[in-house]
Amino acid sequence: MPKKHKNKAPASDARAADSAVQKNVSLKDVAAAVKLSPTTVSVVLNYSPLADSIPQETKDRIIEAARNLNYRPNYIARSLRNQRTHTIGVLIPEMSEGYSAAVLSGVEEKLLQEGYFYFVASHHHRPDLIERNTQFLVARCVEGILAIDTPIHQQSFLPIVSISGHDHVKGVTNIVLNHEAAAQLAIAHLHALGHRKVAIIKGQDFSSDTEVRSNTILEAARQSGVEIRDNWITQLIGDDPSPETGYLATRRLLSNETDFTAVLAFNDISAIGAIRALRESGLSVPDDVSVIGFDDITAAEFHNPALTTIRQPLKKMGSLGAEYLLLNIHKNPADTLSVEITVEPDLIVRQSTSAVTK
Amino acid sequence: MPKKHKNKAPASDARAADSAVQKNVSLKDVAAAVKLSPTTVSVVLNYSPLADSIPQETKDRIIEAARNLNYRPNYIARSLRNQRTHTIGVLIPEMSEGYSAAVLSGVEEKLLQEGYFYFVASHHHRPDLIERNTQFLVARCVEGILAIDTPIHQQSFLPIVSISGHDHVKGVTNIVLNHEAAAQLAIAHLHALGHRKVAIIKGQDFSSDTEVRSNTILEAARQSGVEIRDNWITQLIGDDPSPETGYLATRRLLSNETDFTAVLAFNDISAIGAIRALRESGLSVPDDVSVIGFDDITAAEFHNPALTTIRQPLKKMGSLGAEYLLLNIHKNPADTLSVEITVEPDLIVRQSTSAVTK
DNA sequence: GGATTTTACTAAATCGTATTACTAAATCGT
């Protein structure tokens, strides 16, 4: 008898009957239950000002029915309508490292607080994967992108915040360490212990911190009268995120003249590899050679010897990154936001450094 | 003149004019460009069998127009229509640990391969947060849930796969280690080195592996004639994911009689803490006491001494978990899937264990 | 050469929600 099968009352009745497997209760179902229109129900459940004229009694009826039916608004439908997904995309080199995990924990904490979720995609330092993953994330309608230790070259119509990124792209907010202060802390510590001849392990070229870190260290060394001879400089090779790369770099270092008294590693992971190499060649850490790391990952404190290191506030950098990304997302496109946020390093003195004796 | 403002041709013309900031090109825009209906365009771009009757020339025209306009289908709209989000939810204790990160890297690899993304939510072992996060994920329309080291008590209308979970809930697929084999490997290794008196560090009560692991170890010890006296058993306390808990547990252990010759720790993290405590009290590892860990996290190999450990294939467990979850999602609800997948441990011998001398 | 099938499409419904634009009845102001 109905011209077009628009309502399917019998079907929904049937579904209401079975109790255990309740699923997709829609706004329409709630509306049908209280014999009002979906409009009214929507307006009431969203506390819209449009509901001002609806008497409290009716509101209560609607709210109770929604609760009884266990109504959960469909996020997808709502996203489509509102053009908001409350989701952001996170680009990282890889999931396995202490570094990414620490930053991510800060990101997650902040985002969940604000009702956001995030997609993670890792690219293993491959430019093609960075590009592809970015497109995937955009296709998924993320509202912004957080790039962790990941180079960003192009500007985008989406807000982007980069953590430990060093490209200065218009519109991209950077969260960076105060590298000068970090280098100063490391060199000053070694200098105070009497070290004047220091070797350094540079990061891989693909790591965004590599260049600043070695430049600031060389500069700080020059100013303090600490010598870093050219063949005391070695570099991590390959994208293995384990201490292996630091171990190999240090072996290369040791095959040259070895009259340095300290090694300043690119990060804690490579410092741990360096310690292994030094011990293997019969040198004691810290008695013969001091080693200083970077980051202060969880493993650093309990390594043997416990690692002296320059701490980066990784978790905080994550939450700051998330915070600024959300600000960028919500801000009026007209007004601009601070483009570089600097966080401060700390010197954490443990057992891998000691005074020069010889 | 138009009765209802249905098309807004002038506006879209204006938008087409500016080049840099192209955004939301919709199916309608493509349709308008080729002067065909959205239906036809959709059908062609999706390689639907319905497009069989469309001549190749027209198809080419449509595909080219889509490319030129840089058309990207709106994922949200498509999700709403198809009732598919290609997104799963992952529950983890916390983001910071080597354990979660390793499993997640396996999860991610598998999911991205299959065109899925995932939301992560961590609960810090708090039951209320497990509950809340699960609801958030369901509200976000995830197609399934992957619970990593997270207790699951209720069954759900969503597919669930649990990694290292030990509740046997109907409909939940478990990915578990062969704990008997693991215990056997550990005890046999110690036994072969001459150890007959062994201390163990149990995990926290909230860790899902705690109970099986200690039970299987006690059983394996009994069978091999290895003694584990009651006051050689200690337990991790508190939810700090650092080696600190293992350190403190070992200190408690050392305050009793200490005539054991080996310590079998709950995991690598706590083994590292144990080594610290042993050394502090003047005992050498492995000369006085052997230490064996569990998991083989990245830090294990480069610790000093390098950690002998029972490896869990964490990354593989992650990718297996993802794989079975996807199978559960795509399978016919009628037929059932294997409910328990077992993975095998490996003994990794390094420097933290050695033969008994005394 | 008329009926049937194939070709090449399009209109309309749908997914579940939010919003804009209405309407009918009750109340208010004067």
Next chain:
DNA sequence: ACGATTTAGTAATACGATTTAGTAAAATCC
């Protein structure tokens, strides 16, 4: 007591896709 406002809602449209149902015209069949 009559027009203006408030109250209590509803119908229609939009978000951007996919799919079902349909329709003209051309090609094929008998």
